Amino acid sequence: MISAYSGTAVRAAERPLLDAGQGAELMQRAAHGLFSFCAALLKERRGRMYGASCVVLAGAGNNGADALYAGARLLKRGCATTAVRTSSSAHAEALSAFLAAGGRVLELSTDKTDEALQLCRAADLVLDGVLGTGGKGGLRGPAAHLAALAPARLRRGHAPAVVACDLPSGIDADTGQAPGPYLQADATVTFGAVKTGLVAGPGAEAAGHIEVVDIGITPYLGTPAVNRLLAPDIAALLPRPAAGDQKYSRGVLGIAAGSDTYPGAAVLATGAALATGTGMVRYLGPEPVRRLINQAHPEAVCSDSTVPLTHVQAWVAGPGAGTDEAQRRRAVDAMASGLPCVIDADALSAVEPGMGEQVILTPHAGELTALLNRLGEDTDRESIEADPLTWVRKAAALTGATVLLKGWATLVAAPGGPVFSQADATPWLATAGSGDTLSGILGAMLSTARKSSPHPGCYAAVAAAAASIHGRAGKLAAEQGPVQPSLLPEAIRRVISAMEQWRPGPGEAGIL
């Protein structure tokens, strides 16, 4: 599992070591880690480091110093390196080390932006050391101008690798917000711990690949603000049938989805649930939808029964339900049942405060906006997309439910914490019907989860694992071309099968 901490928390964790006079040592560890990553990247891209050309964008603070020290090391390995100084002040020792190693310097001003961008465009590597955890309120001045022009100038044709030093400049280290232009990175080498700004909001996309350099502050870090599940964590959350299990002991999933208007959503959710693995799917809904489901999935048991009369271990309600009154009733009853339930799409309009964390809401930003507005919060879609971490936490607190907010990085918040961030998906999954398949995966996992002693946050962990499986299946399917949700079940089965290699052995603890 990856644990992320706010920039503020990481700065607090550095404090005891800075007070003990170890600041310079920490910086050298950071610079060495940054250099090592860049060296490996240059060797991979060009076969060797010697003769590479590099640009260091260097701001006034310690972030610029890290980048300058790494630049000095690159110079010593034969890389022609220029520092573009984005501020008139600089870390004196780092700048001296850079100059002593033979580095060139360009002072950035608005009329030098073109020259700086040309340098960057011709380089193999651009190291972004403009701002780190000390940045406040986004980029300013010439650096902001350069960042605003960079996407059009640096990301077409031959593009340099952009490596962010600690975090992409212009991104808020605590929230992932981008108050203005920011520098998109291919990779971020971050020091001490992953910052929450690298796993939420625009920052999650801006960071690219994340590499953590241990600088010795781990003992001083407290509880992580955000977690990211990795394959072994997900494998530990995937129940596997045991000898002696039968369909009822494995767990049954009830699905109240689809309507005369939108029958397909129910077929997609059912197909994804069956591919994830559950003892049985009991589908409740109108006759034309039942017929479609049984054509596609003969193993599903269909009826027009009610929630209280249907014996299951978990529910999915809402996908494609439209304005169907019976489906709305089923969603309300599922939420009141005390069983784990996934509430998606149209059923979100039935959510009220006081839900309980076993209720998992799965909105996208537009649906979350409608839900929050209905519950009295003054917000809009842009605000939620700009700062999803804040809003997903707020939604969980307001409703008492676990909230999974879909996005480039999907965030899952349990009321009172923890929060998970999964960025395993592909943009190809942004297509109608994709969310229905996520509901099915999550519903199946909830129906078969071993529920001996649910503890706070366990539903959020399962939801995060489901989001990851969905994303990985989407990536796999995208290898064959555009993703078609009705064909996703095959990819889901393959992802779940591949998870077996990560399953913890007997006696090894999973994350729950």
Ligand SMILES: NC(=O)C1=CN([C@@H]2O[C@H](COP(=O)(O)OP(=O)(O)OC[C@H]3O[C@@H](n4cnc5c(N)ncnc54)[C@H](OP(=O)(O)O)[C@@H]3O)[C@@H](O)[C@H]2O)[C@@H](O)CC1
């Ligand atoms: N501490 C440690 O032990 C270690 C720290 N490490 C590294 O230090 C980084 C943090 O360094 P830092 O604190 O110097 O902050 P940093 O992000 O470089 O920027 C501060 C400078 O930028 C300025 N500035 C602020 N906002 C701005 C804006 N919007 N636009 C433009 N300028 C702005 C600000 O000026 P001010 O606003 O204060 O006048 C100040 O001059 C951290 O991310 C990591 O890389 C590692 O070496 C490991 C050990």
Ligand SMILES: [K+]
């Ligand atoms: K940076």
